[in-house]
Amino acid sequence: MNSRRSLVKYRGEECLNCGRSLEEEHKFCPNCGQLNSIKKLALGDFFSEFFSGLFAYDSRFIRTMRILLFKPGKISKDYIQGKRMRYVNPYRFFLTTAIIFFLIYGYDNSFEGINLGKNPEEITTELKKLNEENNADIDFGGASFKQLDSIILSNKEKTYKDYLVKQEEIDTMSFMKALDVKTTLFHHYFIESRNTNPSDALSKLKLKNSAFNRWVYKKAIDFNLVKENPQLFLNYLIGKLPFIIFIFLPIFTLFLSLIYIRSKYNYMEHLTFAFHTQSMFFILYSVALIIDIFTKNSYGVNIANIIFIGYLYQGLRKFYAQGKFKTIVKFVILNIIFFTLAIIVGLISVFGSFAIF
Template identity: 40%
Template sequence: MKDTGRFLKEYRGSECLNCGVPLDVIDRYCHNCGQINTSKRLSLNDFFSEFFASIFSYDSRLRHTIIALLFKPGKISKEYTQGKRVKYANPFRFYLSVSIIFFIINGLFIDFDGFRTEVEGKVNVGKDAITEIKKSIKMDDSLKQKLNDQILATNGISESDKKEISEGISKIEGLPLLNDSLTKPKEVTYYSQEQIDSIGFFKRGFKLWSMYEDYYDKTEEKSTYRALSELKHERNQFNKYIYHRVLKTKSIEENYGQEFFEFIFNKLPFIIFFFLPFFALSIWLIYIRRPFNYMEHLVFIFHTQTMFFIIIGFSILIAKITNINALFGIAMLVFLFYLYKAMRKFYNQGRIKTIVKFMLVNVLFFILAGIGSVLTIIGSVFIF
C-alpha cells in the first residue's frame, strides 16, 4: 500500500505521541495503543480522508456480517466465538444498530392516533349505553306509578295476580339503587401533613393517591406546587412524586393510553437488549453439557435476534407496500426455520435433539417475554 498524507515516512516519529512507547520508522501504527505513528499536524484533507476510510472499513465488516447472517445460519456465531472476529461487526453493537433502525422504521407505520381514535369511539359507545340505562331507570318511576294506579283501579283481580304484580314492582324499585351507585360520588377523607406523617410509608402512598386524585377531579389543577399549597402539604419529593403520578395517570386516561404506549414503544430496543441476557441464561442451562460458556450463548442470541429484526422488518415494509397481511405470518415461519438451522450449526447436535431443544427454547422465550412485558408495563407506570 502506497503511503500518502500523514502516513508518509517523513512524518513518523521515534515514539508514540499518545502512550510514549518507542517506535521504529517502519511502524505505521503504535503496537501498544494503535494510534497512527505520525507527527504531521491534522489538516482538513487528512480528517475527511480518515473519516471515509473508517466508514468503508466498517462497511466491509457490515457486508460480511449481513451475508453470513442471511445465508449461513449459525456460521457467524460459530466463527466469532472461535476467534474469527476481524471481518465481522461487533454482535452487541450491530444488534443495537439494527434494532433501533427497526423500531424507527416500524414506528412510522404504527398509527397511535388511529388506535386512540378507535378506543375513544368504543368508550363513547359504552358511555352512550350507560346514559340510556340511566334514562330508562329514571323512566321506571313513572312506570311504577302507573302499575300502582292499575292495581288500585282493577276490580276482581285475584290475590295471586296482585302478588306477582307487586313482586314486579319491587324488582323495578331495586333499579334506582343501580342509578345511585353510578352517580353517587365517592367520599374521600382529606388528611393534614401531620396526619400523613403519622401513617406508615406504604399506606401513606395509598392515602395520598386517593386524596390527590379526588382533588384533581374536583379542581383539574395541573400544577403540583399549587395543589400542595392548597392542600397545605409539604413540597417534599414524596408528595410531589405522588401528585405527579396522579397527573400522568389522568393523562393516560384522557389520551386513552396513546402517550403511554408511545413511551413504551420508544424504549423497546433497550428493554429487549437488557432482557436478552436473561434469555441467554436459560439457553445456557439447556445446553449446560455443551462446551460453551455464557458469553458464547449471548453472542448467538444477539445474532439470531438481529436476524429476527431484519426478517420481520422487511416483512412489515413489504406488507405496507403490497397490503398483504399474511406476510408477517410467513416471516415468522421463516425465522423459526432459520433459528432451527442456526441452532444445528452453532451447537452441532443431531436433528432430534435440536428439535426438542428448539421447542423448549421457544417455550422459555414466551414465558420470559410475558414476564418481561408485565415488568415493563409496571415499571413504565412509575417512570412515565
C-alpha cells in the same frame, strides 16, 4: 494518500502517538498501530481516512449481513474462534439493527384510532342512543320501580367530598387500605379541580404533605392523563423498548447457557450467539414491517414468524452441533422460557414505566 504518507522518507524514529522507538522498516507502530509518518497533514488526508474507514466498515458490514442471513450460527462460531476482523462487532451490529428496527416500528405504529378518552356525559349520551336504537324494554311493574330507584340513587353523581377522609383515620388503616382510600380521593379530586400541584392539593385536602403522598397524587394525575390520551404512555413505553431488550437479552442468555451447560462455550460466547440471533430478528422484522407498510396487511410479519422459527432452529443446530431430536426439545424449552420471560419483563416494564412516567 496513505501510501504516499507511508513512504520511507517520511518515517520517523519515534511514534508521534505513543512515543515508542521505531525502526525504518516499521510502517505502523507495533504498540498503538498508528501510521509511522512525519509528513505534515494535507486536506486530502481527511478525505482519505474518512472514505477508507467507511469502505472498510461497509465491507465488514456486507460480509456480516451475508453470513448472518444465509448461514445461521456460522458467524457466531467464527467470531468465537477468533475470526473477528472480517465481521462487525456483534454488539455494535446489534445496536445498529435495533435502531433501524425501532425507527421503522415507530413509523408504522402511530396509534391511529386509539380512543383518546371521553367524558362521562359523552359516554352516557352514547349509551342512551344505543338503548333507544335497540328499543330496550324495561319492566316498570311491581318491585321494578324500587330497583329503578336504587339504580338512580346509586348512579347519583358524587364529588370528591364524598370520599374525603381525615389524616387521623388514614393513620389507623393498613397500608393497602390507606393507599386505596387516598388513590380514590386523589382521582376524584383531580378530575374536578385539575390541580396539578401535589403539595397544594394535599394542603387543600388536609392530608400529610409527605413524599409518598405527593407521589401517589402524581400517579393519580398520570392515570387520568393516560386514560384520556393512551398514546402518550404507549409512545413513552415504546421509547423504552430498546432498554427493555438490553435487560431481557442477558437474562435470556443465562437460561440459554443453563440449557446448553455441557457445551464448550462460556456465558459471553452464548451472549455472542444471542446478539447475532437477535440481530437477525431485527433485520427480518424490519423488512417485514416495510412490506406491510406498503401492502397495508400483515403478510410480511406472518412470513417473518415462520422464517425466524426455521432460522433459530438451524442456528441452534449449527452453533451447538447437536442432533435433531435434542435441538427440537431444547428449541421448544427455549421458546417457552423466552415468552415467559417476555411476559414477566413486559409487565415489570409497564408498571415500572408508569411509576416513573
